Amino acid sequence: MAVTQRTRRPAATAESPAEPAPARLDVTVVLPCYNEQDHVLAEVERISAAMAETGYRWELLALDDASTDDTLAVLRAAQLRFPQLRLLPLPRNGGAGTARRLGTQQARGEIVVWTDADLTYPNQRIPELVAQLRADPTIDQVVGARTSEQGSHKLLRVPAKWAIRKLAERLAGERIPDLNSGLRAFRREVSLPYLRLLPPGFSCVTTITMAFLHNQHQVRYLPIEYAKRAGRSKFRFVTDAYRYILQVLRMVMYFNPLRVLMPPALALLGIGGGKLIYDVVANPVRIATNTILLILTGLIIASMALLADLIVRSRTD
Known part of the structure:
Protein backbone atom coordinates (compact mmCIF):
# COMPACT_ATOMS: atom_id res chain seq x y z
CA MET A 1 0.00 0.00 0.00
CA ALA A 2 1.39 3.33 -0.94
CA VAL A 3 1.80 5.77 1.86
CA THR A 4 1.27 9.39 1.05
CA GLN A 5 3.37 11.76 3.09
CA ARG A 6 2.21 15.29 3.71
CA THR A 7 4.65 17.92 4.74
CA ARG A 8 3.35 19.79 7.71
CA ARG A 9 4.41 23.28 8.61
CA PRO A 10 5.60 23.55 12.20
CA ALA A 11 2.98 24.96 14.46
CA ALA A 12 3.66 28.26 16.11
CA THR A 13 4.53 27.95 19.76
CA ALA A 14 4.75 30.36 22.61
CA GLU A 15 8.52 29.85 22.59
CA SER A 16 8.84 30.93 18.94
CA PRO A 17 10.64 34.26 18.83
CA ALA A 18 8.39 37.11 17.69
CA GLU A 19 9.60 39.46 14.99
CA PRO A 20 11.03 42.53 16.72
CA ALA A 21 9.17 45.77 16.21
CA PRO A 22 11.07 48.51 14.36
CA ALA A 23 12.95 50.77 16.71
CA ARG A 24 11.47 54.22 17.19
CA ASN A 256 -15.01 75.85 9.96
CA PRO A 257 -17.76 76.17 7.32
CA LEU A 258 -19.18 79.33 8.90
CA ARG A 259 -16.13 81.29 7.69
CA VAL A 260 -16.95 80.40 4.07
CA LEU A 261 -20.75 80.42 3.97
CA MET A 262 -21.87 82.99 6.53
CA PRO A 263 -20.24 86.13 5.01
CA PRO A 264 -22.03 85.77 1.62
CA ALA A 265 -25.24 84.85 3.42
CA LEU A 266 -25.13 87.98 5.58
CA ALA A 267 -24.17 90.10 2.57
CA LEU A 268 -27.19 88.85 0.60
CA LEU A 269 -29.49 89.37 3.58
CA GLY A 270 -28.14 92.89 4.07
CA ILE A 271 -28.59 93.80 0.40
CA GLY A 272 -32.04 92.19 0.37
CA GLY A 273 -33.07 94.03 3.54
CA GLY A 274 -31.93 97.35 2.09
CA LYS A 275 -33.75 96.63 -1.14
CA LEU A 276 -36.87 95.69 0.84
CA ILE A 277 -36.86 99.07 2.59
CA TYR A 278 -36.42 100.83 -0.77
CA ASP A 279 -39.31 98.86 -2.29
CA VAL A 280 -41.63 99.67 0.61
CA VAL A 281 -40.80 103.38 0.36
CA ALA A 282 -40.88 103.62 -3.45
CA ASN A 283 -43.76 101.19 -4.08
CA PRO A 284 -45.77 100.60 -0.89
CA VAL A 285 -47.98 97.94 -2.46
CA ARG A 286 -45.31 95.94 -4.32
CA ILE A 287 -42.09 94.18 -3.33
CA ALA A 288 -39.79 93.43 -6.26
CA THR A 289 -39.10 89.80 -7.21
CA ASN A 290 -35.32 90.29 -7.01
CA THR A 291 -35.70 91.51 -3.43
CA ILE A 292 -37.47 88.31 -2.45
CA LEU A 293 -34.84 86.23 -4.26
CA LEU A 294 -31.99 88.03 -2.46
CA ILE A 295 -33.54 87.44 0.96
CA LEU A 296 -34.45 83.80 0.26
CA THR A 297 -30.98 83.04 -1.14
CA GLY A 298 -29.36 84.59 1.92
CA LEU A 299 -31.59 82.56 4.23
CA ILE A 300 -30.83 79.32 2.35
CA ILE A 301 -27.05 79.87 2.48
CA ALA A 302 -27.23 80.84 6.17
CA SER A 303 -29.21 77.66 6.90
CA MET A 304 -26.61 75.61 5.02
CA ALA A 305 -23.83 77.30 7.03
CA LEU A 306 -25.49 76.50 10.36
CA LEU A 307 -26.23 72.91 9.30
CA ALA A 308 -22.65 72.39 8.09
CA ASP A 309 -21.29 73.82 11.33
CA LEU A 310 -23.55 71.49 13.32
CA ILE A 311 -22.21 68.50 11.36
CA VAL A 312 -18.60 69.59 11.96
CA ARG A 313 -19.19 70.05 15.70
CA SER A 314 -20.85 66.64 16.01
CA ARG A 315 -18.02 64.74 14.29
CA THR A 316 -16.02 62.41 16.51
CA ASP A 317 -12.83 62.47 14.37
Missing part, protein backbone atom coordinates in the same frame (compact mmCIF):
# COMPACT_ATOMS: atom_id res chain seq x y z
CA LEU A 25 13.63 57.08 16.02
CA ASP A 26 13.79 60.79 16.68
CA VAL A 27 13.45 62.02 13.10
CA THR A 28 12.29 60.70 9.73
CA VAL A 29 13.03 62.79 6.65
CA VAL A 30 10.49 61.96 3.95
CA LEU A 31 11.90 62.54 0.46
CA PRO A 32 9.50 62.02 -2.49
CA CYS A 33 11.40 61.39 -5.74
CA TYR A 34 10.08 61.42 -9.27
CA ASN A 35 12.52 61.56 -12.19
CA GLU A 36 15.33 63.11 -10.13
CA GLN A 37 18.20 60.91 -11.30
CA ASP A 38 20.63 63.79 -11.93
CA HIS A 39 20.49 65.37 -8.50
CA VAL A 40 18.82 63.03 -6.00
CA LEU A 41 22.20 61.68 -4.86
CA ALA A 42 23.41 65.20 -4.09
CA GLU A 43 20.28 65.74 -2.01
CA VAL A 44 20.79 62.47 -0.14
CA GLU A 45 24.39 63.46 0.61
CA ARG A 46 23.38 66.91 1.82
CA ILE A 47 20.62 65.66 4.11
CA SER A 48 22.76 62.83 5.49
CA ALA A 49 25.68 65.14 6.23
CA ALA A 50 23.43 67.58 8.08
CA MET A 51 21.64 64.94 10.14
CA ALA A 52 24.83 63.02 10.97
CA GLU A 53 26.11 65.98 12.99
CA THR A 54 23.02 66.27 15.19
CA GLY A 55 23.24 63.19 17.39
CA TYR A 56 19.60 62.34 16.65
CA ARG A 57 18.44 58.84 15.83
CA TRP A 58 17.19 59.40 12.32
CA GLU A 59 16.35 57.88 8.96
CA LEU A 60 15.98 59.19 5.42
CA LEU A 61 12.93 57.61 3.81
CA ALA A 62 13.09 58.04 0.03
CA LEU A 63 9.94 57.21 -1.90
CA ASP A 64 10.41 56.63 -5.61
CA ASP A 65 7.10 57.62 -7.20
CA ALA A 66 7.37 55.19 -10.14
CA SER A 67 10.07 57.24 -11.87
CA THR A 68 10.61 56.61 -15.56
CA ASP A 69 14.34 57.39 -15.41
CA ASP A 70 17.14 55.87 -13.27
CA THR A 71 16.13 57.52 -10.00
CA LEU A 72 15.36 54.18 -8.35
CA ALA A 73 18.70 52.69 -9.43
CA VAL A 74 20.57 55.71 -8.06
CA LEU A 75 18.79 55.38 -4.72
CA ARG A 76 19.49 51.65 -4.48
CA ALA A 77 23.16 52.28 -5.11
CA ALA A 78 23.15 55.02 -2.48
CA GLN A 79 21.87 52.59 0.15
CA LEU A 80 25.29 50.93 0.14
CA ARG A 81 26.87 54.20 1.27
CA PHE A 82 24.19 55.56 3.58
CA PRO A 83 22.89 53.05 6.17
CA GLN A 84 20.18 55.46 7.34
CA LEU A 85 18.65 55.57 3.86
CA ARG A 86 15.47 53.52 3.60
CA LEU A 87 13.88 53.07 0.19
CA LEU A 88 10.19 52.64 -0.57
CA PRO A 89 9.46 52.17 -4.31
CA LEU A 90 5.85 52.87 -5.23
CA PRO A 91 4.26 50.62 -7.88
CA ARG A 92 2.61 53.48 -9.74
CA ASN A 93 2.82 57.25 -9.82
CA GLY A 94 0.49 58.70 -7.22
CA GLY A 95 1.75 62.26 -6.89
CA ALA A 96 3.74 64.12 -4.26
CA GLY A 97 0.83 64.13 -1.81
CA THR A 98 0.44 60.37 -1.96
CA ALA A 99 4.18 59.86 -1.47
CA ARG A 100 4.26 62.19 1.54
CA ARG A 101 1.22 60.53 3.09
CA LEU A 102 2.66 57.03 2.72
CA GLY A 103 6.05 58.23 3.94
CA THR A 104 4.52 59.76 7.07
CA GLN A 105 2.54 56.59 7.77
CA GLN A 106 5.69 54.46 7.36
CA ALA A 107 7.94 56.84 9.32
CA ARG A 108 9.66 55.54 12.43
CA GLY A 109 10.56 58.97 13.75
CA GLU A 110 8.60 60.97 16.30
CA ILE A 111 9.24 64.04 14.14
CA VAL A 112 8.61 63.90 10.40
CA VAL A 113 10.29 66.26 7.95
CA TRP A 114 8.95 66.88 4.45
CA THR A 115 11.22 68.22 1.75
CA ASP A 116 11.91 67.91 -1.98
CA ALA A 117 14.70 66.28 -3.98
CA ASP A 118 15.16 69.06 -6.54
CA LEU A 119 17.81 71.15 -4.70
CA THR A 120 15.39 74.06 -4.13
CA TYR A 121 15.18 73.88 -0.34
CA PRO A 122 18.16 74.39 2.03
CA ASN A 123 18.00 70.87 3.43
CA GLN A 124 21.17 71.47 5.42
CA ARG A 125 18.91 73.51 7.72
CA ILE A 126 16.61 70.59 8.54
CA PRO A 127 18.21 70.21 12.00
CA GLU A 128 17.12 73.78 12.81
CA LEU A 129 13.47 72.93 12.18
CA VAL A 130 13.75 69.77 14.27
CA ALA A 131 15.53 71.60 17.10
CA GLN A 132 12.68 74.10 17.42
CA LEU A 133 10.15 71.28 17.81
CA ARG A 134 12.26 69.48 20.39
CA ALA A 135 12.96 72.65 22.35
CA ASP A 136 9.33 73.78 22.64
CA PRO A 137 6.63 71.13 23.22
CA THR A 138 3.88 73.66 22.49
CA ILE A 139 4.92 73.88 18.83
CA ASP A 140 3.54 71.14 16.57
CA GLN A 141 4.87 72.25 13.18
CA VAL A 142 7.76 74.36 11.90
CA VAL A 143 7.53 75.60 8.30
CA GLY A 144 10.41 76.86 6.22
CA ALA A 145 8.97 80.17 4.96
CA ARG A 146 10.57 81.11 1.64
CA THR A 147 11.85 84.65 1.26
CA SER A 148 11.91 84.57 -2.56
CA GLU A 149 10.15 82.90 -5.49
CA GLN A 150 12.24 80.98 -8.01
CA GLY A 151 9.60 78.79 -9.65
CA SER A 152 8.42 78.71 -13.23
CA HIS A 153 5.74 81.15 -14.53
CA LYS A 154 7.05 83.69 -12.02
CA LEU A 155 5.05 86.67 -13.34
CA LEU A 156 1.79 84.77 -12.91
CA ARG A 157 2.79 82.60 -9.98
CA VAL A 158 3.76 85.34 -7.52
CA PRO A 159 0.46 87.32 -7.59
CA ALA A 160 -1.61 84.11 -7.72
CA LYS A 161 0.14 82.63 -4.67
CA TRP A 162 -0.17 85.94 -2.83
CA ALA A 163 -3.92 86.07 -3.49
CA ILE A 164 -4.42 82.44 -2.41
CA ARG A 165 -2.33 83.02 0.72
CA LYS A 166 -4.35 86.11 1.64
CA LEU A 167 -7.56 84.14 1.14
CA ALA A 168 -6.22 81.39 3.42
CA GLU A 169 -5.21 83.96 6.04
CA ARG A 170 -8.66 85.51 5.92
CA LEU A 171 -10.40 82.17 6.31
CA ALA A 172 -7.98 80.78 8.91
CA GLY A 173 -7.84 84.01 10.91
CA GLU A 174 -4.04 83.84 11.19
CA ARG A 175 -1.02 85.23 9.38
CA ILE A 176 0.60 82.64 7.09
CA PRO A 177 4.00 83.72 5.73
CA ASP A 178 4.23 80.70 3.40
CA LEU A 179 1.18 78.56 2.74
CA ASN A 180 2.67 75.87 0.50
CA SER A 181 6.32 75.50 1.42
CA GLY A 182 7.60 71.98 0.78
CA LEU A 183 10.07 72.12 3.70
CA ARG A 184 8.47 71.53 7.08
CA ALA A 185 8.83 69.47 10.25
CA PHE A 186 5.96 68.32 12.44
CA ARG A 187 5.06 65.83 15.15
CA ARG A 188 3.98 62.58 13.54
CA GLU A 189 1.36 61.69 16.17
CA VAL A 190 -0.33 65.07 15.72
CA SER A 191 -0.48 64.68 11.93
CA LEU A 192 -1.96 61.17 11.79
CA PRO A 193 -5.67 62.18 11.96
CA TYR A 194 -5.18 64.55 9.01
CA LEU A 195 -3.27 62.28 6.62
CA ARG A 196 -6.47 60.95 5.05
CA LEU A 197 -7.31 64.51 4.00
CA LEU A 198 -4.15 64.93 1.92
CA PRO A 199 -4.77 65.22 -1.84
CA PRO A 200 -2.38 63.41 -4.21
CA GLY A 201 -0.83 66.55 -5.71
CA PHE A 202 1.23 69.55 -4.62
CA SER A 203 -1.59 71.04 -2.52
CA CYS A 204 -0.91 68.44 0.20
CA VAL A 205 1.42 70.97 1.88
CA THR A 206 -1.38 73.54 1.90
CA THR A 207 -3.68 70.94 3.43
CA ILE A 208 -1.38 70.05 6.33
CA THR A 209 -0.87 73.75 7.09
CA MET A 210 -4.61 74.49 7.14
CA ALA A 211 -5.39 71.35 9.14
CA PHE A 212 -2.95 72.30 11.89
CA LEU A 213 -4.09 75.93 12.03
CA HIS A 214 -7.81 75.13 12.15
CA ASN A 215 -7.30 72.68 15.00
CA GLN A 216 -5.35 75.15 17.15
CA HIS A 217 -1.97 73.49 16.68
CA GLN A 218 0.89 75.92 17.08
CA VAL A 219 2.75 76.55 13.80
CA ARG A 220 6.04 78.46 13.66
CA TYR A 221 7.69 79.85 10.54
CA LEU A 222 11.45 79.89 9.92
CA PRO A 223 12.67 82.13 7.05
CA ILE A 224 14.67 80.21 4.44
CA GLU A 225 16.24 80.87 1.07
CA TYR A 226 14.76 79.19 -2.00
CA ALA A 227 16.94 78.16 -4.94
CA LYS A 228 16.13 77.59 -8.58
CA ARG A 229 14.89 74.10 -9.29
CA ALA A 230 17.20 71.46 -10.72
CA GLY A 231 15.63 69.56 -13.59
CA ARG A 232 12.20 70.02 -15.09
CA SER A 233 9.37 71.45 -13.01
CA LYS A 234 6.22 69.34 -12.55
CA PHE A 235 4.16 72.41 -11.59
CA ARG A 236 1.27 73.23 -13.95
CA PHE A 237 0.15 76.78 -13.35
CA VAL A 238 -3.56 76.70 -14.22
CA THR A 239 -4.31 73.21 -12.89
CA ASP A 240 -2.30 73.46 -9.69
CA ALA A 241 -3.41 77.03 -8.90
CA TYR A 242 -7.02 75.92 -9.23
CA ARG A 243 -6.33 72.97 -6.93
CA TYR A 244 -4.69 75.24 -4.36
CA ILE A 245 -7.76 77.50 -4.19
CA LEU A 246 -10.13 74.55 -4.09
CA GLN A 247 -8.13 72.85 -1.35
CA VAL A 248 -8.06 75.99 0.81
CA LEU A 249 -11.84 76.30 0.56
CA ARG A 250 -12.29 72.57 1.13
CA MET A 251 -10.19 72.57 4.30
CA VAL A 252 -11.97 75.61 5.75
CA MET A 253 -15.34 74.01 4.92
CA TYR A 254 -14.19 70.81 6.60
CA PHE A 255 -13.15 72.50 9.85
